[in-house]
Amino acid sequence: MSHHSENTTSETDFAHPLSGLGWNPRVEAAFDTAARSSPHVLLPARVAEARRGAVGVRLPQHETAALAPGVRRAAEADHASAPTSGDWVAVRRSGDTWLVEAVLERTGTLVRQGVAKDSHDQVLAANVDAVLICEAADQGPNVGRLERFLSLAWTSGATPVVAVTKAELAGERLPEVVELVESVTTGADVHTVSAHTGLGLAELAARLRPGATWVLLGTSGAGKSSLLNALAGQPVMETGEIRDDRRGRHTTTHRQLIPMPGGALFLDIPGVRRIDVPGDESGVDRTFADVKALAERCRFGDCAHGSEPGCAVNAAVDDGELDARRLERWYKLRREAEWNRSRGDARMRAERRKEWKRNDRVGREAARLKRGY
Ligand SMILES: Nc1nc2c(ncn2[C@@H]2O[C@H](COP(=O)(O)OP(=O)(O)OP(=O)(O)O)[C@@H](O)[C@H]2O)c(=O)[nH]1
Ligand SMILES: [Mg+2]
Ligand SMILES: [Zn+2]
Known part of the structure; x- marks a missing residue:
C-alpha cells in the first residue's frame, strides 16, 4: 500500500475486512497470539452458526469449517469450549475444507447452566456486549421470568437492556405493563417497542454502536426475530405465529449472527422457555x-x-x-x-474422577505393554 496519498485517503479506507463483524484490538491481539504459536497460516473468522461438529463462519464470506483434531478433543472434554455462535476463531485452509485451529479467548459469554445430572453448560453466545431481553406486552409481563433472564444477562458480563415488545397489543394496559417491568429492572434500561407500528425503534437503534454484538433473549414468540427485522429495515429472519397450545413453535431453530445496517451485530437465538439461574x-x-x-x-x-x-x-x-x-x-x-x-x-468432581480413572487405565495399559505381557 503506498502512502503518498495519505492526505486524501481517510482512515476508514484501511479498515480491517472484519471490522463489520466486530473485529477490535482485543480480538486482534488474541488472534496474533494464536497465529504466532501455529505452524500454519491462520486467518481470523467469526462464528455465525454452530452445528454439530462444524461451524458456519464469516471470513467475511460465508464458509463452513470443521474442527481441527485439537479443537475437537478439547470440545469433547469440555463442551463449553466448543466454538459457538459469536466466537472468534482462527481457521486455516486444508485441501478444499476449512479447519478451526483455535477458539480465541472470549468476553461476555451468555451461558445457560446445565443442571440436569448429565447435562452440560451451554454457551448460548460468545463475545456479546449487550443482551436484549424481550418480554411481550400482551402476555404478562412475567416478572419472575424477567428476573431470571436479567440474572443470566448480568452474569454474562454484557449489559442487559429490556425491550417490552408488541407494545400496541397491550392497549390501555401498556403503562401498567411498562411500570411493572421497570419495577423489576434495576440498573438496566427499558425500551417500549413495536415491530408492527415502529414505536420506539429509533430510540433503540440509536443505542446500537457499530461493531457491538447484541444477543436477543426471550421466550419463543416474544417477537425477537420480528424486532430484528424491524431494526434491520428488511426481513433478515423468519418469524412465525404462536401456537395455541402454549408450547411455542420455535420459529427460529438455530442461532444466527446477523450484521445490521448501522454496523452492529445481532445474535438471534431460539426462544428459551426456562432459564436456570447460573451457579454464581x-x-x-x-x-x-x-x-x-x-x-x-x-x-x-x-x-x-x-x-x-x-x-x-x-x-x-x-x-x-x-x-x-x-x-x-x-x-x-x-x-x-x-x-x-x-x-x-x-x-x-465426577468428571475429574472419570478423567483420573481413564488416565489410570492408560497408565496401566502402557505399563503392561512395557512389561510385554
Ligand atoms: N401485533 C404484533 N405482533 C408482533 C409484533 N412483533 C412480533 N409479533 C408477532 O409475534 C409472533 C412471533 O414473533 P417472532 O418474531 O417470530 O418471535 P420470536 O421471539 O423470534 O420466536 P422464536 O423464534 O420462536 O423464538 C409473530 O406472529 C409476529 O408477527 C408486534 O410488534 N406487534
Ligand atoms: Mg425467532
Ligand atoms: Zn434485615
Whole structure:
C-alpha cells in the first residue's frame, strides 16, 4: 500500500475486512497470539452458526469449517469450549475444507447452566456486549421470568437492556405493563417497542454502536426475530405465529449472527422457555441490587430479615416500598444459584474422577505393554 496519498485517503479506507463483524484490538491481539504459536497460516473468522461438529463462519464470506483434531478433543472434554455462535476463531485452509485451529479467548459469554445430572453448560453466545431481553406486552409481563433472564444477562458480563415488545397489543394496559417491568429492572434500561407500528425503534437503534454484538433473549414468540427485522429495515429472519397450545413453535431453530445496517451485530437465538439461574450469585444480586442495598441498611450486619429489630428490608415491605413477593423471589433465586453451584461442583468432581480413572487405565495399559505381557 503506498502512502503518498495519505492526505486524501481517510482512515476508514484501511479498515480491517472484519471490522463489520466486530473485529477490535482485543480480538486482534488474541488472534496474533494464536497465529504466532501455529505452524500454519491462520486467518481470523467469526462464528455465525454452530452445528454439530462444524461451524458456519464469516471470513467475511460465508464458509463452513470443521474442527481441527485439537479443537475437537478439547470440545469433547469440555463442551463449553466448543466454538459457538459469536466466537472468534482462527481457521486455516486444508485441501478444499476449512479447519478451526483455535477458539480465541472470549468476553461476555451468555451461558445457560446445565443442571440436569448429565447435562452440560451451554454457551448460548460468545463475545456479546449487550443482551436484549424481550418480554411481550400482551402476555404478562412475567416478572419472575424477567428476573431470571436479567440474572443470566448480568452474569454474562454484557449489559442487559429490556425491550417490552408488541407494545400496541397491550392497549390501555401498556403503562401498567411498562411500570411493572421497570419495577423489576434495576440498573438496566427499558425500551417500549413495536415491530408492527415502529414505536420506539429509533430510540433503540440509536443505542446500537457499530461493531457491538447484541444477543436477543426471550421466550419463543416474544417477537425477537420480528424486532430484528424491524431494526434491520428488511426481513433478515423468519418469524412465525404462536401456537395455541402454549408450547411455542420455535420459529427460529438455530442461532444466527446477523450484521445490521448501522454496523452492529445481532445474535438471534431460539426462544428459551426456562432459564436456570447460573451457579454464581453475583448475577442474581445484581438483578436485585435495590433489595440488596436495603439489606445493607439493616441494623445488624448478619440480619436474616426475619424479626430482627432495625431490619430495613422489612421496614421497606411494611412501607409498601418493596414488594414482599420480590423479596421472596430474591431468596428463591439465591437458593437456586447456590444449589446450582453445588451441582456444578459435584459434576466437575465426577468428571475429574472419570478423567483420573481413564488416565489410570492408560497408565496401566502402557505399563503392561512395557512389561510385554
Ligand atoms: N401485533 C404484533 N405482533 C408482533 C409484533 N412483533 C412480533 N409479533 C408477532 O409475534 C409472533 C412471533 O414473533 P417472532 O418474531 O417470530 O418471535 P420470536 O421471539 O423470534 O420466536 P422464536 O423464534 O420462536 O423464538 C409473530 O406472529 C409476529 O408477527 C408486534 O410488534 N406487534
Ligand atoms: Mg425467532
Ligand atoms: Zn434485615
